[in-house]
Amino acid sequence: MTFQLIRTGILNESFLEIDWLGYSSSVATIHHYLEKINGELTGWLHSPLEKNDDMLDSIQRIASEIKSKADVLVVIGVGGSFLGARAIQNALTPYFGTQENGIQVLYVGQNMSGAYIQQLLNSLKEKEIYVNVISKSGTTMEPALAFRVFRKYMEHRYAKEAQKRIIVTTDAEKGLLKKMAENSCYRHFVIPANIGGRYSVLTPVGLLPIAVAGVDIRRLLEGAKKAAILLKEENLELNEAYRYAVIRHALYKKGYQLELLATFEPSLAKLQEWWKQLFGESEGKGKKGLFPATVSYSTDLHAIGQFIQEGSPILFETLLHFKEITDDCQVPFDHRNEDELNYLSNRSFNEINAISKQGTAIAHAEGGVPVIQLELERLDAYHLGYLIYFFMKSCAMSASLLQVNPFDQPGVEMYKNKMKELLNISYVKFRH
Numbered sequence: 001m002t003f004q005l006i007r008t009g010i011l012n013e014s015f016l017e018i019d020w021l022g023y024s025s026s027v028a029t030i031h032h033y034l035e036k037i038n039g040e041l042t043g044w045l046h047s048p049l050e051k052n053d054d055m056l057d058s059i060q061r062i063a064s065e066i067k068s069k070a071d072v073l074v075v076i077g078v079g080g081s082f083l084g085a086r087a088i089q090n091a092l093t094p095y096f097g098t099q100e101n102g103i104q105v106l107y108v109g110q111n112m113s114g115a116y117i118q119q120l121l122n123s124l125k126e127k128e129i130y131v132n133v134i135s136k137s138g139t140t141m142e143p144a145l146a147f148r149v150f151r152k153y154m155e156h157r158y159a160k161e162a163q164k165r166i167i168v169t170t171d172a173e174k175g176l177l178k179k180m181a182e183n184s185c186y187r188h189f190v191i192p193a194n195i196g197g198r199y200s201v202l203t204p205v206g207l208l209p210i211a212v213a214g215v216d217i218r219r220l221l222e223g224a225k226k227a228a229i230l231l232k233e234e235n236l237e238l239n240e241a242y243r244y245a246v247i248r249h250a251l252y253k254k255g256y257q258l259e260l261l262a263t264f265e266p267s268l269a270k271l272q273e274w275w276k277q278l279f280g281e282s283e284g285k286g287k288k289g290l291f292p293a294t295v296s297y298s299t300d301l302h303a304i305g306q307f308i309q310e311g312s313p314i315l316f317e318t319l320l321h322f323k324e325i326t327d328d329c330q331v332p333f334d335h336r337n338e339d340e341l342n343y344l345s346n347r348s349f350n351e352i353n354a355i356s357k358q359g360t361a362i363a364h365a366e367g368g369v370p371v372i373q374l375e376l377e378r379l380d381a382y383h384l385g386y387l388i389y390f391f392m393k394s395c396a397m398s399a400s401l402l403q404v405n406p407f408d409q410p411g412v413e414m415y416k417n418k419m420k421e422l423l424n425i426s427y428v429k430f431r432h
């Protein structure tokens, strides 16, 4: 993976005048603190280095059973309990149709749309299904409501067999979902107590749906393991995750308010959603933090590109690019050349896309937008595993530099409580 910051078209970090020496001591202090507080939501730091064969074997066993008996896996979850799985699935499975050794994975429980849930149910009539309900707390309203609907649906449709077709992923001890799993003897996977929702994609939360979609979860974890080894380095100069965190922090201190994560492959749109939650929920507290936003190019170059180039100078951009994408398409030669595009014939779309990325970086940098470039060799499970760990590690450092807790989300809890209060009031009113 390569990593650089450019501005005004040249490789240049000096405009930021980063006090690398000053940062290196705060980074080392935070590094040691994060390493030390193991047990308090930093389990993800070391989990890729731990022996996990039993967990992987049982995930793969159940994934094979699901693939052999179902056409669709319905995943019920919200926030960290679904964004990671959907990100990897979308990034690594075909745009049209499903992966050769995988089945369709659909998601519900992320919204309160009656139309969405009803239309999903309608679409499943002719299909065999399994359900994987995922919630660490086991009490979140959106997935809990969706599970109530799907549990009834499964019981009605599969009678006793429903019990085999519902898989629960939740805490080992706490929560209503854990109790329901026990009462109904559902098979269940554990979300480690020391790994929070948005850091949980490499646990059964993400791994079961990802395996069912046909993605190689062992390669994914190998990539994460490589990152966990390389990014264990406390020296800021040698740790690219910490460098990314420091540059973001320095830009924030300089007055930039928004980081725009840009990609050049549409299949990465859901990965961007995962990234948005990771940084948004980890940093946005205490009236601090960069607002994480995303764009997908070329689409957004023709929509929001004007603003980025010439609008209010509030943002910097992080371009995420993969050098190799499995499929590609050649531009054909056409002797008529009415569209005057023969100069591009025999070049591939991916090649042209890479050049468009370079052009975008230079144009935006020349427009005064700081541009960070993250480049990975290939869009595959290994490199995505690496990238996910890279972002999680940067995020924990970045939030800590802001002096906020990277692992809580008091603002989300606030909304959950308010909604419950209002629902109770309207229930009481409705009854009288």
Ligand code: PA5
Residues within 6 Å of the ligand: 078, 079, 080, 081, 134, 135, 136, 137, 138, 139, 140, 143, 196, 197, 198, 199, 281, 409, 412
């Ligand atoms: O990152 C987090 O902790 C949150 O986004 C949660 O994942 C989200 O609120 C869902 O919570 P739960 O898994 O408890 O249903």
